[in-house]
Amino acid sequence: MTTQELDLMDPKAFADGIPHDHFRRLRQTEGLVRGTDTDGESLWHLVRHRDVAAVSRDPKTFSSSPTTMTSIRKVDPSPPIITFLDSPEHTRIRKLTFKAFAPARLAAMEASIRGIVDTLLAQARERGSFDLAEDIALRLPFEVLLELLDIPHEDRAMMLGWARGTVNLGDEEYGGDGGQDAFQQIHAYLQDFARHRAGRRTDDCFSLLLDARLKGADRLGLPDRLTPDEVGLFASTLITAGSETTYCSVTGAVLALLDFPDQLARLRADRSLMPSAANEVLRWVTPVTHFARRVVTDTVVAGQPLAEGETVVMWYSSANRDEEVFTDPDRFDVARTANPHLSFGGGGPHVCIGNALAVMELRQFLEGAADLLPLLEAAAPPVRSETNFMNSVKYLPLRFR
Numbered sequence: 001m002t003t004q005e006l007d008l009m010d011p012k013a014f015a016d017g018i019p020h021d022h023f024r025r026l027r028q029t030e031g032l033v034r035g036t037d038t039d040g041e042s043l044w045h046l047v048r049h050r051d052v053a054a055v056s057r058d059p060k061t062f063s064s065s066p067t068t069m070t071s072i073r074k075v076d077p078s079p080p081i082i083t084f085l086d087s088p089e090h091t092r093i094r095k096l097t098f099k100a101f102a103p104a105r106l107a108a109m110e111a112s113i114r115g116i117v118d119t120l121l122a123q124a125r126e127r128g129s130f131d132l133a134e135d136i137a138l139r140l141p142f143e144v145l146l147e148l149l150d151i152p153h154e155d156r157a158m159m160l161g162w163a164r165g166t167v168n169l170g171d172e173e174y175g176g177d178g179g180q181d182a183f184q185q186i187h188a189y190l191q192d193f194a195r196h197r198a199g200r201r202t203d204d205c206f207s208l209l210l211d212a213r214l215k216g217a218d219r220l221g222l223p224d225r226l227t228p229d230e231v232g233l234f235a236s237t238l239i240t241a242g243s244e245t246t247y248c249s250v251t252g253a254v255l256a257l258l259d260f261p262d263q264l265a266r267l268r269a270d271r272s273l274m275p276s277a278a279n280e281v282l283r284w285v286t287p288v289t290h291f292a293r294r295v296v297t298d299t300v301v302a303g304q305p306l307a308e309g310e311t312v313v314m315w316y317s318s319a320n321r322d323e324e325v326f327t328d329p330d331r332f333d334v335a336r337t338a339n340p341h342l343s344f345g346g347g348g349p350h351v352c353i354g355n356a357l358a359v360m361e362l363r364q365f366l367e368g369a370a371d372l373l374p375l376l377e378a379a380a381p382p383v384r385s386e387t388n389f390m391n392s393v394k395y396l397p398l399r400f401r
């Protein structure tokens with residue numbers, strides 16, 4: 001398709017994968033390219049690394065409110081989740097919740113994450129043939145999130161049962177109703193759990209969030225603590241933000257390593273490459289293709305004047321292949337060192353709060369899977385899900401040779 005023909009807001013434009021050739025042409029086009037969202041709203045596509053980073057780091061000019069979503073995901077969330085807030089409300093929630101991701105907490109989770117990876121891989125091995133997307137990539141992040149949130153073990157199977165309805169929204173086979181049922185069930189459960197914890201603290205994650213206090217909150221005229229309902233909403237946000245993203249990074253990692261056996265061999269021969277391999281998978285896959293921002297005051301990006309109220313779409317998928325920043329960007333290189341990918345956002349206040357956890361999960365998965373991957377072959381071609389928002393594969397049938 002030519003630059004003019006391809007509509008980036010149409011999921012069909014992503015049916016054969018991320019349209020990298022199209023993005024390359026757009027990066028070479030002066031200024032910004034105009035597009036239209038599915039609801040008819042006009043928008044500007046940002047495809048260069050420097051533009052995506054500059055907009056992400058300038059929240060005074062580019063707002064995340066009322067939403068950073070486009071197309072079918074553009075629902076009006078009320079109350080707004082952290083992602084759709086600007087400061088000072090955003091800063092308040094971010095500071096009050098950051099402790100849930102404190103390095104010591106994450107370090108303490110490393111062994112259990114590895115345990116989850118090993119159990120899922122052992123189950124796959126026992127079956128002989130399995131679907132990497134459904135049986136492993138979908139379960140891993142959910143099990144890790146339940147661990148992060150210290151959800152009681154007796155409730156975890158029920159939560160896992162809701163998981164499938166929350167991914168691949170827009171794809172007819174998945175979340176057909178926009179995932180509303182599954183989200184509502186998860187949210188209702190977490191809300192109840194937060195209210196319960198408010199009356200009976202332990203040393204778990206919910207108690208930590210309920211006990212957090214924000215210094216100087218009165219100067220901002222904001223509450224210095226989270227209400228139980230805010231804790232429930234934040235926990236629900238983690239479930240949505242931390243699951244589909246990781247799911248896509250795991251399927252994408254396997255596809256990349258099976259497509260480039262030389263890189264898999266290199267990784268297996270030198271395990272010290274695991275950290276750079278995890279980063280390269282994140283760049284290569286770019287699980288979240290884009291987020292949007294709303295222009296708050298008239299400004300100029302890449303020479304293009306933008307008016308208050310207009311929308312810009314930041315294409316991380318394109319920024320991560322920008323030849324101005326990455327040497328040989330279309331080469332998957334597990335030893336890539338300079339790798340300032342924007343898969344967790346372009347920096348600024350909204351940069352992914354769970355990025356360290358996500359990298360840890362991916363690394364544990366790569367370490368657990370590295371020796372199994374050479375024993376695997378495709379049982380059928382992978383099937384992409386219908387979405388322009390995630391780089392998502394919904395079926396990835398594999399079997400042991």
Ligand code: HEM
Pocket residue numbers: 056068082083084094145237238241242243245246249286287288291343344345346347349350351352353354355357358
């Ligand atoms: C490979 C996995 C992941 C990817 C690619 C990813 C990507 C992103 C991106 C692109 C943003 C938006 C940045 C922006 O608007 O500027 C974001 C924000 C966020 N992510 Fe992640 N994420 C991942 C994993 C996780 C995990 C594991 C969690 C939690 C357990 C998480 C929780 C969040 C939250 C709560 C936000 C909103 C932060 C804010 O608005 O301040 N993410 N993520």
